[in-house]
Amino acid sequence: MTKLPETMKAVVCYGPEDYRVEEVATPRAGKEEVVIKVGACGICGSDLKAYSGADMYWAGEDPWLKAPVIAGHEFYGVVAELGEGAAEKHNIQIGDRVTTDQINPCGKCMFCETGRYWMCQVHNIYGFQRDVAEGAMAEYMRFGSTNKIYKITDGVTDSEASLIEPAACAVHAVQRATIEFEDVVVMAGAGTLGLCMIQLISLKTPKKLVVLDTNNKRLAMAKKFGADICINPLEEDAVQAVKDLTDGYGCDVYIEATGSPIGVTQGLEMVRKLGRFIEFSVFGQETTTDWSVIGDKKELDLRGSHLSPYTYPIVIDLFERNLLTAEGIITNHFKLEDFHEALAMAKNPEAIKVLLKP
Template structure:
């Protein structure tokens, strides 16, 4: 039998939110995960509610397999992929593999790569063909809406350094994604950059883009509270598309040319049209959204009209160390982004608040 190092006093049962179907999330008592070689068990300290969790709850086709899309979620499964926790058990070889010891605080990247597909073998693990992500596939990747959580043997785990502000740890995953999107944008010093959709991801993109020091950094959102915070966190200008013609305004600011970089993170199809009209010829458009509905577009603008460079951005490859460092050093401020915490038993209230987004930005569940 493989050796397991443990703190002891780990219960057999735990409370967890279980996703059975769209609209059917239940708080239940389930078994605490068992671990094997090179696996890790954490006692969850907190887990953020992602927009993807809300869309899963409402049965988005992109996630549940409607409208010709492949099914992504495989219930019943415990949701949650923005988590952190204290290491309470280590399978044989896990301590050496991950540099972890009992009592450490740790997190794990949202994707659990298979390690053997074409993409993993090339180091492109975030596009793993199997593509297990915590919170969507039962057994392979149970998530963090629970008291305990297992990190499988192929997971990419990260120790949180001494002195890390733990209450901000649920923001590591969104920030890692934001950093990747900004890196994909290849921002230059003379660029006019637009971030469209200032939610948790957008705030991370905004602050990371600020570190690139572009000529002009613009934030676009329909919520005034978020725009006010965007000013404090580095935006040179903020715009509300419900109150002004943002395309015309950006063109006026750029002698009629348009912005050099447009990063879209709202998930709203209108943001795609807005970006295509706002961006200059030969500009760079970065898409980081999960859409609830198809987006229709005359593709002539991409090639024949503007020759736009379109780049997707998916997950957070190789960015967790930077995200952890940015938060710890205060280069990215998360205090005002994590706005609410709820106990796990009040997950429904947390989901509702996260969905509306009027009073909240990032909502965290605490077991």
């Protein structure tokens, strides 16, 4: 096996607002496992919510986030060590640039056995469950034997490689929307995920693509990426603007990626009867609404979007063909030891995607 250092730097989560940069043991590859030298790890909106103590991560006797754990689930890297049988199973070799799904599936539950691994019943996500799914905010990271590993082609830049995970999630959300040529689509939220979705929705050539965000800088980027109309809900009545655009009916498709409760209630009002509402966001607080809007009033098709099943190869191909770009989305780079400065920047509205680079 390749000689790896005995210890490495890593960002270890111990609890809400208790993340520490520490020296920890370097992971080693077991049978059919792979260790990568991390190239970059993005700070996700879910990382910010976990850090702040959102109930969905910490509440209850058996919280979903099981600390202490090395954080980070948006990553790529270079193969540094191959366990027994790993090279043959994954068709990779030392030195390859690779990534894998953010979920480490059990491979045994009903969902895994029927190919729906992204809904794995055990559901270990890298960066959230100790021991079984340590994350990528570290110098090295281990992939489990049940992971599908994706080689990153030479035509994909390192910046694009660092955006593969969020872009893969974006592809799944857009797939769930089943966008048609005549659709008026509203994309709510122009953060990292929203900006990726805007590019992908544009490739679907809907009749109109409307983007909503309270950050005018991000709206300008949305326009560059293919939005037909950009609306800041703090500056104008977004619901009325969309209804005016659609003869009073409302949009055909509404994709929610704001992470804010108002993004949900606004969308339910904005989407037309028999429309499609795609829920993508992770929320830091409960969202309440009149559920009769979904059923009796509008008979909506309400669809969730979770993770990125089978979409990594799509993203790599789109980057390779220059149909998807990371330009302007990655705004900041920090060293691992500067994690807290990186976290502060990730909360800054001037930033979009902040990367940690070991």
